[in-house]
Amino acid sequence: MRPLPYLRRLPPEMITEADRLKVPLFTISSDVQFVDLMEPLLERIINAEHWRLKRSIEIHRRFTELVLDGKGVNEICRTLADLLESAVVVEDASFHLLAHAGGSTDPHRKETILRQGTPHRVLFDPQIQRTLREVEAKRGPVKVPAFPHLGMSRERLIAPIFAANQVLGYISILDHPPHNEELAFMAIEQAALVLALSIAKERELSEVEGRVRGEFLEDLLHGTYGDEAAAQRRARHVGYPMQGSHIVVLVDIDDFRGFTRARQISEDAIQALKRDFLRRVTAVVRASYQRALVQGRSDQVVAL
Structure with a gap:
């Protein structure tokens, strides 16, 4: 904001509203040119968008190659873990383990791998049941909070694998990069599509x-x-x-x-x-x- 020459100072109501909306306000003197401020900011925004576009194209290419090569669930799971540098678990509609890749110290993930599927005490927990209904209703990735009482010590991303309006399974992502969450969501959606094709073919x-x-x-x-x-x-x-x-x-x-x-x-x-x-x-x-x-x-x- 450049208050002068129209205002001596910012109105308190404006500051209060900005705080409520968590919008930063900056004041600059009248001798500062807007172009000097905007040019470096726009450069950073454009560079960030270019990087995101490049990564999204790479993700799309990797998963397209998996489809064309007829790769199975294990290879798709490993590819998703590599792209996101995260721990990935893929389970069928009954929560039996199909594949896993990447490492994590999360107790629930370790137990799921050991038991070859989600334990019943976790699956039938009321909070987990509500979460699963939300995931199915959204038909896309959902950020799930930690449930320490179930051994789920970290938040995770969970996405359904759909085909012909039927849930074929679920993808669970742990330790995804928080600064690239948008790309993580896109990668999970791509992986869910490819997994649906692979699971349907195997079935x-x-x-x-x-x-x-x-x-x-x-x-x-x-x-x-x-x-x-x-x-x-x-x-x-x-x-x-x-x-x-x-x-x-x-x-x-x-x-x-x-x-x-x-x-x-x-x-x-x-x-x-x-x-x-x-x-x-x-x-x-x-x-x-x-x-x-x-x-x-x-x-x-x-x-x-």
Whole structure:
């Protein structure tokens, strides 16, 4: 502000309002030219904008290359951690760990990696549930405060991974550079898009493989596999060892229809529950028997 020659001093009301809005006020004498003040300021602003533009182009290029090269979740996670120089965790929609990169001393992050997913005591905490609803509603990155009682000692950025209006997972960023938060948000959005493509692709491949293995399992159980040579040939194709003894396991959800009816769960949510049930049972079975055949049957899962 240049008060003279119109004002002797700034009005107190102006100063009060500037303080309320946290806007700095500077007074200069009448012999100072505005251009002498503005030129260095504009130069700094332009340089900063140029740097941000350059970084945004680099981020876009890196993630575009990942898409074109068909890279998976682990590579995308590492790239995001490198770009932001931060610790990154990627989890699926049920908060099972998919990938992590970078280092951090945050206790919650360490526990998540150790347990291969977010612990239930954290996931079902009321504050975390509210935060997750906010993240899903915004459909973009949200800054989440620290929750020391849950081991989350630092604030973090969390973003959903969306595809076809369905949450496929979440990205969590720790220790992001505070002076480049705008770029961090943009990088996370780019990463979420690329991860959505990668997860959807992996899911499709898994479903195709699962159908082939599932059909073989059903044929074995119903005795419709043809002769022994055909069974051996199909077993080799899916990598299942036919020699030795075999055990059939059936896992069933008691009164699943009553459960869904009582809670008035939508069909989309029902199908999501069935997929999650199949995924969980498959993970438990294959933790002990890597090449087991697993097949979903509505609210049942059968394994061999």
